[in-house]
Amino acid sequence: MAATTKFELKLGMATREAFGKALVALGKENRDVVVCDADLSKSTFTSLFHNEFPDRFFSCGIAEANMVAIGAGLAYAGKIPFVASFSSFVMNKGFEQLRCAVAYPGVNLKAVGTHSGISIGEDGPSQMSIEETALACSLPGFIVLSPADEVSTMALIRAAGHHVGPVFARTGRMKAPIIYSADQKFEMGKAIQLIDGSDVTIMATGLLVAESIRAQETLAAEGISARVIDFHTIKPLDRDIIRKAAAETGAIVVAEEHLVDGGLGVRIAQVVAETHPCVMEFVGLTGYAESATPEQLLDKYGMLARDVAAAARKVLARKPK
Amino acid sequence: MQQQQKSLDELTVMAKRVRRAIIEMIGAAGSGHPGGSLSAVEVLLTLYFRTMRHDPANPKWKDRDRFILSKGHASPVLYAVMAEAGYCPADKLNTFRKLGSMYQGHPDVRFFPALEASTGSLGEGVSLALGMALAARLDGSPARSYAMLGDGEIQEGQVWEGAMFAGYHKIDNVVAIVDSNRIQLDGFVKDIMEIEPIVDKWRSFGWHVIDVDGHNLAALDAAFQEAAATNGKPTAIIARTIKGKGVSFMENNPKFHGTAPTPDEVKRALQELQ
Ligand SMILES: Cc1ncc(C[n+]2csc(CCOP(=O)(O)OP(=O)(O)O)c2C)c(N)n1
Ligand SMILES: [Mg+2]
Numbered sequence: 029m030a031a032t033t034k035f036e037l038k039l040g041m042a043t044r045e046a047f048g049k050a051l052v053a054l055g056k057e058n059r060d061v062v063v064c065d066a067d068l069s070k071s072t073f074t075s076l077f078h079n080e081f082p083d084r085f086f087s088c089g090i091a092e093a094n095m096v097a098i099g100a101g102l103a104y105a106g107k108i109p110f111v112a113s114f115s116s117f118v119m120n121k122g123f124e125q126l127r128c129a130v131a132y133p134g135v136n137l138k139a140v141g142t143h144s145g146i147s148i149g150e151d152g153p154s155q156m157s158i159e160e161t162a163l164a165c166s167l168p169g170f171i172v173l174s175p176a177d178e179v180s181t182m183a184l185i186r187a188a189g190h191h192v193g194p195v196f197a198r199t200g201r202m203k204a205p206i207i208y209s210a211d212q213k214f215e216m217g218k219a220i221q222l223i224d225g226s227d228v229t230i231m232a233t234g235l236l237v238a239e240s241i242r243a244q245e246t247l248a249a250e251g252i253s254a255r256v257i258d259f260h261t262i263k264p265l266d267r268d269i270i271r272k273a274a275a276e277t278g279a280i281v282v283a284e285e286h287l288v289d290g291g292l293g294v295r296i297a298q299v300v301a302e303t304h305p306c307v308m309e310f311v312g313l314t315g316y317a318e319s320a321t322p323e324q325l326l327d328k329y330g331m332l333a334r335d336v337a338a339a340a341r342k343v344l345a346r347k348p349k
Numbered sequence: 350m351q352q353q354q355k356s357l358d359e360l361t362v363m364a365k366r367v368r369r370a371i372i373e374m375i376g377a378a379g380s381g382h383p384g385g386s387l388s389a390v391e392v393l394l395t396l397y398f399r400t401m402r403h404d405p406a407n408p409k410w411k412d413r414d415r416f417i418l419s420k421g422h423a424s425p426v427l428y429a430v431m432a433e434a435g436y437c438p439a440d441k442l443n444t445f446r447k448l449g450s451m452y453q454g455h456p457d458v459r460f461f462p463a464l465e466a467s468t469g470s471l472g473e474g475v476s477l478a479l480g481m482a483l484a485a486r487l488d489g490s491p492a493r494s495y496a497m498l499g500d501g502e503i504q505e506g507q508v509w510e511g512a513m514f515a516g517y518h519k520i521d522n523v524v525a526i527v528d529s530n531r532i533q534l535d536g537f538v539k540d541i542m543e544i545e546p547i548v549d550k551w552r553s554f555g556w557h558v559i560d561v562d563g564h565n566l567a568a569l570d571a572a573f574q575e576a577a578a579t580n581g582k583p584t585a586i587i588a589r590t591i592k593g594k595g596v597s598f599m600e601n602n603p604k605f606h607g608t609a610p611t612p613d614e615v616k617r618a619l620q621e622l623q
Contacts, residue, residue: 067501067534067541075535089504089542090471090533117470121505150380150446152454154421154469318460320448328448 035222035241040206043199043234044142046178048073050185051110055081061189062102064088064095064111071201072112072142096122096139100129103137108189115141115157115198123163130194131167137195138188144174144198145285146313146329147235149322157198158313162290164196165263171216172263173197174284174292176237179208180260187216198234200285202322205238207258219266225255228340228347229273229280233259233292235331236283236311242333247340254340262292270296271303279347280308281339285331288312307346309339350406352434355398357566363398363433364390364566368595369622370429370442376615378446381454384605385499386426388530388590391564393430396495399566400573405435408463412490415465415481419474420499420528421455422607427464428452436463472505474498475525479511482523493522493577501533504542509554515583516555523583524576525556528563530592536603551585563588596621 041049055061055077062084069075069087078085088095092113099109111118118141119126130137144157164172173188173195175181181199188195207222214220222237223244232240237258244254255277257269274280280300282293293310300306317325326332355363367390375381393416397403401414418427425445432439437451444450451461455469466477478494485492498508515523527547531538538544551558557579559572569588576584592606593599596618599610610618 067504069535071534087535087541090501091504091506091542094506120470121472150378150454152446152457152469154455154467316459318448318457319446319450319454324448 035207037205037207037238037241039203041178042201042203043175043178043181044201045073046181047140047142047185047197047199048076050182051077052080054186054189055084058108058189060106061108061110062086064099064109066090066092066095066113066117068113071114072140074112092117092121093125096125097129099137100125100135103135108136108138110138110140112140112142114143114155115160116143116155119157119160119163126167131169134169134193136192138197139195140197140199142199143201145200145235146317146325146331147285147322148201149325150319152319153316156317158287159290160198161262161284161286161292165290165295167194169194170263171195171261173216173260174233174262175199175260176234176258177204177207179206179210179212180214183214184216184260187214191216200235202235204235207237214260217261217264217266219269220258220260221255221269222258223254223256225253226277227253227279228344229255229257229277230283230336230340231257231259231273231280231296232283233262235285236336239331239333240283240336243336243340246333246337252340252344259292262295265295265299267299267303270299274300274304274306278306279343280306281311281336281343282308283311283336283339286312288314307343309343311336311339351402351404352397357570360394360398360566364394365622367394367426367429367433369619370432370439371425372596372610372615372618372622374425374429374442374445374452375609376612377443378609380446380609381425382422382607383599383610384532384592385420385423385528385530387594387596387599388563388592389423389426389497389528390594391566391569392497392526392528392588393426395566395569395573397430397434399570401495408436412492414493414495415478417466417474417478417494417496418456418468419496420471420502421468424452424454424456427456431463437461471499471502472507475508475511478523478525479515479520482520485522493524495524495526497526497528499533500527500529500531500538500544500547501541503527503544503547512551512554512556519581520583521580524573524586525583526586526588528590529587530590532592532601532603532606534606547587555582556585557582558585558587560587561589563590564594
């Protein structure tokens, strides 16, 4: 039975660009929104905010740890700071500041990382952020976002700006297929079921959402009914949707462009273990990648629809009859 | 056999060849960082062919001097100069940034073991060089360590933690070279976050500082000799350079920090570098 999908998956903006646009919109709404960047404003698209609101933009130089703590100071003083850089630099160099100056006191700072995952391509592992979910989710009180397309990015960055408390959002470099229609509603912490199915559930985030939709089509052609859920929020997890999927489909695949260790998959596995244990498989990275085109890397490191479909077949083979 | 020294005249010729290789590599890759590669050519040539004791046939020689490209995005200049020295094949340079190449986007010891360190996250090179220098001190080895930083890079706090450590511990077998080309990623350093006066900064952290024309081979040669003769203090060499040096439309042009030349620009650049 061939499935026809309502998902066209037309290429849209990169999620980093949608972030830059959302920041400008927030800046218009609220004069307390301020932005810090660390010599990457053209890559993170905070340059859009800089052009619009030059006096609310702080160029921090190549000094991410200092930038995060300056952001914390701005937040302590009542501003709504967004601090941005490549994800690997704002998260890794800024981690201690995100911990002691932000998470611990619970200040209202938003950290946004761009160029997440291996799909940045040629620059290679030093610029690829593949540990950020583990790090961000380890910080008590943080909301961790990982939007898949421009529509969800715009909505979730807006929601982050309105939420009082620390948020980390990961965004990507590549143009991302559009998943959602413009009128879709998003709520931080509420995952979105894109496709219903009864044999297996594919839970995905970021770029892997589109790949999972494609995998579902392949599986449908084989007579396998796969449910697909977008986890645009990695923390807090939507426990209800996970429990329901575990109970109703009895098999789960989690797909993410991140290390399996400490990633979305192991976080979901915890909820599955606590609510309704079932078989699971994990599509993710196991180590550092290398330089090549994004397409070559996604292929070599197993981040394609093909890989998600293979994991689904594997988990189904393990599912108790 | 230890690397033989080359004359300054030979290095002048080599500099053009290295610049052409940089343009060709980045052109073939379609991405990369030409500006900061071109500004560092003379510094690396002086180090690899006049100053450092090293052996391309025996890259892991225990007592070798070590070079760390802290500004790892300038990897093309490192690869092209190491190819000139015989560490790696020149005819493979154009595989730069391609799947499986030893010439990764940023220096990667997993793919190119003769490199001294994997870099690419700015700010770490001085600390790495200090660790290597401390090990040499412990082992009674004459090995010296050289780290090259970008001028934007020295905005990283870690650089100054390393600088303070080296000054306090009087680590005189370390040299930091700042490629002072006045441009970083988003634009001119003065418009992002000014770092001058950098001579005063390094001096106040206890370093011997040499301010030098970073494209003058003789001046660089003399500066590195002065560094080697400096006891009881680390040395910082502030190399005043031009970002994009040698290609008229790249010189002093922030656009070519991280933009590859188009095929037409490659052609024009190579003509200028004849
Ligand atoms: C920690 C860190 N932050 C940001 C970057 C992204 N980045 C790569 S090159 C660069 C600018 C470097 O400027 P500079 O140090 O002056 O180097 P040069 O002019 O010699 O190319 C930046 C911000 C990085 N590689 N590492
Ligand atoms: Mg510079």
